[in-house]
Amino acid sequence: xxxxxxxxxxxxxxxxxxxxxxxxxxxxxxxxxxxxxxxxxxxxxxxxxxxxxxxxxxxxxxxxxxxxxxxxx
Amino acid sequence: xxxxxxxxxxxxxxxxxxxxxxxxxxxxxxxxxxxxxxxxxxxxxxxxxxxxxxxxxxxxxxxxxxxxxxxxxxxxxxxxxxxxxxxxxxxxxxxxxxxxxxxxxxxxxxxxxxxxxxxxxxxxxxxxxxxxxxxxxxxxxxxxxxxxxxxxxxxxxxxxxxxxxxxxxxxxxxxxx
Numbered sequence: 001x002x003x004x005x006x007x008x009x010x011x012x013x014x015x016x017x018x019x020x021x022x023x024x025x026x027x028x029x030x031x032x033x034x035x036x037x038x039x040x041x042x043x044x045x046x047x048x049x050x051x052x053x054x055x056x057x058x059x060x061x062x063x064x065x066x067x068x069x070x071x072x073x
Numbered sequence: 074x075x076x077x078x079x080x081x082x083x084x085x086x087x088x089x090x091x092x093x094x095x096x097x098x099x100x101x102x103x104x105x106x107x108x109x110x111x112x113x114x115x116x117x118x119x120x121x122x123x124x125x126x127x128x129x130x131x132x133x134x135x136x137x138x139x140x141x142x143x144x145x146x147x148x149x150x151x152x153x154x155x156x157x158x159x160x161x162x163x164x165x166x167x168x169x170x171x172x173x174x175x176x177x178x179x180x181x182x183x184x185x186x187x188x189x190x191x192x193x194x195x196x197x198x199x200x201x202x203x204x205x206x207x208x209x210x211x212x213x214x215x216x217x218x219x220x221x222x223x224x225x226x227x228x229x230x231x232x233x234x235x236x237x238x239x240x241x242x243x244x245x246x247x248x249x250x
Contacts, residue, residue: 001223002219002220002224005097005098008094008095008097008098009097009098009101009102010105011098012099012101012103012107013101013102013103016099016102016103016106016123016126017110017119017123020110020116020119020120020122020123021158023118023122024116028233029117029118045132050076056116
């Protein structure tokens with residue numbers, strides 16, 4: 001009986017997962033490769049973002065107040 | 074003479090147990106999918122679908138439990154008195170069935186409902202994660218309890234006999250008798 005119930009649960013899981021993936025495909029939600037690409041872009045942006053001010057209200061500007069980019073200091 | 078076989082029961086009674094098994098399959102399968110897809114943004118829609126399946130199953134169970142007057146759909150009613158009586162006599166249904174059923178409905182229900190609400194109210198995400206973790210442990214406890222009751226007891230007894238035989242042969246003889 002336990003084996004039968006486990007198999008029924010797995011069958012239900014397969015149906016629910018199938019319905020979820022079908023819904024995701026129908027609504028055009030981001031797939032796994034898109035999510036990986038987004039994460040990679042975010043990681044790159046974070047890694048190269050030093051020295052720039054955050055720009056919540058427009059274009060970013062270089063924060064050179066401390067002269068971190070100057071070689072002549 | 075009354076025929077107590079399922080075939081002789083009224084149609085509604087005949088369907089009660091298969092319907093309960095189907096309900097169990099939906100909530101168990103939904104919980105499994107929701108757990109496996111919980112940590113990935115790319116799998117958010119399958120996670121949502123599984124979560125709504127679980128929430129729907131919990132709501133259905135509560136509504137059916139309010140209407141039903143007999144097992145298996147009547148809501149479980151755990152009581153300390155029944156647990157004490159069972160511990161004293163060792164007879165009747167193990168009270169852990171009812172306690173586990175209530176714990177499962179509460180923890181899985183809170184996990185599913187908070188997950189649905191967290192879609193709009195972001196700060197509920199912490200509650201959702203906490204309730205999901207607690208519900209996973211309750212589910213694992215439920216599985217361990219069922220495995221122990223249906224076969225596990227023999228395995229534990231055999232293991233105990235082996236340990237006892239290794240430690241002191243006289244204990245093994247005593248246990249085997």
